[in-house]
Amino acid sequence: MASQAAVKEHIKTAISKAALQYTKPEGKVFEYGTAGFRMKADLLNTVIFAVGLLAGLRSKKLSGQWIGVMITASHNPAEDNGVKLVDPMGEMLEGAWEVYATKLANAPLESIAEVYEQLAKEIEVDMGNPARVVFARDTRASGSRLVGVLNAALTATEVEFIDFKYMTTPQLHYIVRCKNTLGTQYEYGEPSEQGYYEKLATSFKKVMRGVKVQGSLTVDCANGVGGPKLRELIKVLDAAGGLDIKVVNDDVINPDALNFNCGADYVKTKQRAPPSSKAGVLDRCASLDGDADRLVYYFVDETNTFRLLDGDRIATLAASFIGYLAQKAGISQKLNIGVIQTAYANGASSDYIKNVLKLPTEYTRTGVKHLHHAALRYDVGVYFEANGHGTVTFSENAMKIIRNTEPQSPAQKQALESLLALTELINQAVGDALSDMLLVEVILAHKGWSPKEWLGTYTDLPSTLDRVVVKDRSIFKTSDDDTILTSPAGLQGEIDTFMLMFNKGRSFARASGTEDVVRVYAEAATRGEAINLSKAVTGLVGIAGKADAQH
Ligand SMILES: CC(=O)N[C@H]1[C@@H](OP(=O)(O)O)O[C@H](CO)[C@@H](O)[C@@H]1O
Numbered sequence: 001m002a003s004q005a006a007v008k009e010h011i012k013t014a015i016s017k018a019a020l021q022y023t024k025p026e027g028k029v030f031e032y033g034t035a036g037f038r039m040k041a042d043l044l045n046t047v048i049f050a051v052g053l054l055a056g057l058r059s060k061k062l063s064g065q066w067i068g069v070m071i072t073a074s075h076n077p078a079e080d081n082g083v084k085l086v087d088p089m090g091e092m093l094e095g096a097w098e099v100y101a102t103k104l105a106n107a108p109l110e111s112i113a114e115v116y117e118q119l120a121k122e123i124e125v126d127m128g129n130p131a132r133v134v135f136a137r138d139t140r141a142s143g144s145r146l147v148g149v150l151n152a153a154l155t156a157t158e159v160e161f162i163d164f165k166y167m168t169t170p171q172l173h174y175i176v177r178c179k180n181t182l183g184t185q186y187e188y189g190e191p192s193e194q195g196y197y198e199k200l201a202t203s204f205k206k207v208m209r210g211v212k213v214q215g216s217l218t219v220d221c222a223n224g225v226g227g228p229k230l231r232e233l234i235k236v237l238d239a240a241g242g243l244d245i246k247v248v249n250d251d252v253i254n255p256d257a258l259n260f261n262c263g264a265d266y267v268k269t270k271q272r273a274p275p276s277s278k279a280g281v282l283d284r285c286a287s288l289d290g291d292a293d294r295l296v297y298y299f300v301d302e303t304n305t306f307r308l309l310d311g312d313r314i315a316t317l318a319a320s321f322i323g324y325l326a327q328k329a330g331i332s333q334k335l336n337i338g339v340i341q342t343a344y345a346n347g348a349s350s351d352y353i354k355n356v357l358k359l360p361t362e363y364t365r366t367g368v369k370h371l372h373h374a375a376l377r378y379d380v381g382v383y384f385e386a387n388g389h390g391t392v393t394f395s396e397n398a399m400k401i402i403r404n405t406e407p408q409s410p411a412q413k414q415a416l417e418s419l420l421a422l423t424e425l426i427n428q429a430v431g432d433a434l435s436d437m438l439l440v441e442v443i444l445a446h447k448g449w450s451p452k453e454w455l456g457t458y459t460d461l462p463s464t465l466d467r468v469v470v471k472d473r474s475i476f477k478t479s480d481d482d483t484i485l486t487s488p489a490g491l492q493g494e495i496d497t498f499m500l501m502f503n504k505g506r507s508f509a510r511a512s513g514t515e516d517v518v519r520v521y522a523e524a525a526t527r528g529e530a531i532n533l534s535k536a537v538t539g540l541v542g543i544a545g546k547a548d549a550q551h
C-alpha cells in the first residue's frame with residue numbers, strides 16, 4: 001500500500017473551529033437512508049457539515065475525482081430538506097460509504113475532527129491527494145443556509161469546490177459525470193447547465209427526424225426547481241425544432257407552494273390531477289417532483305375519468321420502443337434487454353413485459369440504487385419505480401454494437417442512428433424527469449400515439465398504497481424483494497390468507513426507508529377488492545405494530 005499522508009494539525013483545528021459554530025439537535029440519531037439524509041431543515045446543520053467532510057474524503061480516496069453534493073428533500077414538504085452524495089460516474093454514493101456518512105453525522109462536535117481523522121485512517125485515504133466537490137441545491141428557503149454550512153466544511157478541509165447554485169438533482173449528477181470523464185473516451189458532455197440542455201436538445205432533434213409531436217404537453221413542476229430549469233430547456237429546444245410545452249406550478253417565490261397539492265408524488269399517491277389543473281379532456285399532462293427526478297403522465301378521458309401513466313408505463317413504453325428499434329436495426333439478437341421493477345410495480349405491467357414484450361423482468365428492493373445496479377447487468381437495462389423515478393442504461397457492449405454495425409439499408413441506418421441518439425437523450429447517470437419527458441414525447445411521436453393509445457397497451461390492476469403508523473417500524477423485516485415479512489413472526493401467513501380471498505389479490509407490507517411508517521401495497525381485480533385487501537392488511541400490521549392503522 002502506498003504511504004498515506006495523515007490529516008494535518010491545522011486542518012483538524014479548522015474543522016473543530018468551524019464545527020463549533022453549530023449545535024447538534026439533542027437526542028437525534030441520524031442515518032444515511034435510501035435518499036441520503038432527509039428531515040426538518042432546522043435539524044440539518046451538523047449533518048451537512050459532516051457530509052461536506054465526507055465528500056472531501058471520498059474525493060481524496062478516489063484520487064481527486066469530482067464528488068457531488070445535492071441539497072434537496074425532493075417531494076417532501078417545503079420545511080424539510082436533505083442531502084445526498086453523488087459518486088464520480090453520477091451514481092448514488094457507494095453503499096459502504098453510507099455507513100461512514102452515518103458515523104460522521106452522529107459524531108459529537110467536540111470530537112468531530114478526531115472522528116474524521118480516524119475515519120480517514122480506517123478507509124485508508126491518502127490525505128495528500130487533491131479533493132474536488134461540486135454542489136447544488138433545490139429551491140427550498142433553507143438551502144442557502146445549508147450551502148453556507150457545506151462551504152464551511154469544505155473550506156476547513158481545503159477542498160476545491162464549485163457551487164452550481166440551483167439545479168435539479170439529475171443535472172448535478174450529469175455535471176459530476178461530465179467533470180470526471182472530460183477528455184477521456186467516455187466523455188459524457190460539457191460540464192455546464194447549458195451543456196446539459198444542449199445535449200438533450202441535440203439528441204432530441206436527431207431522434208425526432210421525420211416525425212412530429214401531436215398537440216401540447218402541460219407540465220406541472222411541483223413549484224420546484226424543475227420549473228425554471230424546464231423553461232431554460234424550452235429555450236434551447238425551440239432552437240432545435242421545438243415542443244409545445246405549457247409550464248404550470250412553477251412558483252418558486254412562495255416558499256410554501258413547493259409540492260403543495262401538486263407534483264409527481266401527489267399525483268401518483270392521490271391518483272388524481274393537481275386541483276389547480278385546467279387540462280381538458282385527452283390533454284397530455286405530466287408532473288415532476290420537487291427536484292425533478294420523478295415524472296408521471298396523466299390525462300382525463302372522455303368520461304372525465306382521471307388516467308395515470310406512471311413509472312411502470314414509462315418503463316414499458318421505453319422497453320417496447322428500444323426493442324422495436326433494435327429489431328429494425330438488425331441487432332435485437334445481440335442485445336439483451338431487461339426491465340427492472342420493484343414490488344410496487346403494478347402486476348399488469350409485469351405481465352405485459354413478460355407476455356407481450358417478451359422481455360425478462362427482475363425485481364429488486366425499493367430504492368433506485370438497487371434498480372440501477374441490476375440494470376447495469378443488461379446491455380440495455382430499463383428501470384423505473386412505479387412512482388416515476390428511473391432511466392435506461394446502455395452497456396459498453398451495447399454502445400459498441402450500436403456504433404459498429406454496418407447498415408445494409410436506409411431504414412436500418414436510421415434505426416441505428418435513432419438508437420445512438422437515444423443513448424444521448426437518456427440521462428444514463430440517474431433517473432431524470434426532463435430527459436425522461438423528452439423520451440416519452442419522442443416515443444409517442446414515433447408511434448403516433450395520444451396518451452389514450454399508450455394507456456390502451458394494458459389495463460392496470462386497481463391498487464392502493466397506505467401508510468400505517470407503528471411504535472417501532474424496525475420490527476418489520478422483509479425478504480430481499482420486499483414482498484415477504486420475515487418478522488414479526490406469523491404475520492406473513494395471515495397476510496397470505498387474506499390475499500387468497502381476493503381475485504388477483506397481491507399485498508405486501510414493508511417499513512419505509514424515508515418515513516417513520518410501514519407501507520402497505522395492495523392490488524386486486526377490482527377497486528373494491530383492492531381496498532378491502534388493503535384494509536385487512538393495514539389492520540394486521542396495525543395490530544402487530546400495536547398502533548392504529550391510518551389511511
Ligand atoms: C413506495 C415508494 O414510492 N417508495 C419510495 C420512497 O421510499 P420508502 O422507503 O418507501 O419510503 O422514497 C424513495 C426515495 O425517494 C423511493 O426510492 C421509493 O420508491
Ligand SMILES: [Mg+2]
Pocket residue numbers: 074075289290291292293294
Ligand atoms: Mg425526487
